[in-house]
Amino acid sequence: MMFRTHLALGFLIGLLFLLIYNMPYPLLFLLIVTLSSGLPDIDHPKSKYGRKLFFLSIPISWISKHRGFFHSIFPALIIFAVLSYFDYSFVGLAILIGYIAHLIGDAITKQGINFLNPFSTFEIRGPLTTGALFETFIFYILIVINVFYLVKFIF
Numbered sequence: 730m731m732f733r734t735h736l737a738l739g740f741l742i743g744l745l746f747l748l749i750y751n752m753p754y755p756l757l758f759l760l761i762v763t764l765s766s767g768l769p770d771i772d773h774p775k776s777k778y779g780r781k782l783f784f785l786s787i788p789i790s791w792i793s794k795h796r797g798f799f800h801s802i803f804p805a806l807i808i809f810a811v812l813s814y815f816d817y818s819f820v821g822l823a824i825l826i827g828y829i830a831h832l833i834g835d836a837i838t839k840q841g842i843n844f845l846n847p848f849s850t851f852e853i854r855g856p857l858t859t860g861a862l863f864e865t866f867i868f869y870i871l872i873v874i875n876v877f878y879l880v881k882f883i884f
Contacts, residue, residue, distance in 0.1 A: 730834040730859055732767055732777045737871035739766020739830040744878045746826055755882075758823050765827025769835070772799035800835060801846040804828070 730738075743762030752758045770776035771786050773795040779786035793799055805828035812821030835842045841854030857864055 730831075730838055730857070731864060731868070732770070734864055734868045734871065735766045735770075735831050735834050736763055737868055737875060738834045739763045739827045741871055741875050741878065742766075742830040742833075743823070743826060744875065744882060748878065748882055753819065758819070761820060761823035762827040762830070765824040766830045766834075768824070768828055769800050769804070769831045770795075772797060796835065796840060796842050798846050800832060800842045802829070802832065802844050803846075805832075 740759065740763045743759045746752070746762070747755050747759060767776075767778050771778050771782060772789050772793050773779045774783060774786045774790050776786070779790075789799065798804065805825050808828070809818075809821040809825040812818065812824070832842055832844060836844070836853040837855030838857045838859050839854060840859065841852045843849060843852045845851065857867070
């Protein structure tokens, strides 16, 4: 899934979370969720985050292939646990939600992901081709839905 589609999906999931739960600092929460929805691609040096955070991305790519460990649930849980331990559970929860949004997005692509890597070899794959016209269509649908729920959230 392309970066912009990950961000749109992360924004939607963050916004839906805010509509269900009364979170403090909703705009900050939504920003962290949205930005975190690109975080798993840190394992690919040519991704948007990989290029910006190359000092992390390059060593990570040496130890983990793209859509390997960093595309499982475990890094998100580790980040959440560490931040919660240091009393930053608000930030940890926002990162966890954004991270999971990314995993959901990649799970519906033909490449798929392994949510439980390295403890399982079971991969979840979907019909979506990354970067194809249909993904662009999904992106624009997500934008329309985001605007709808954003208006609902504000008013």
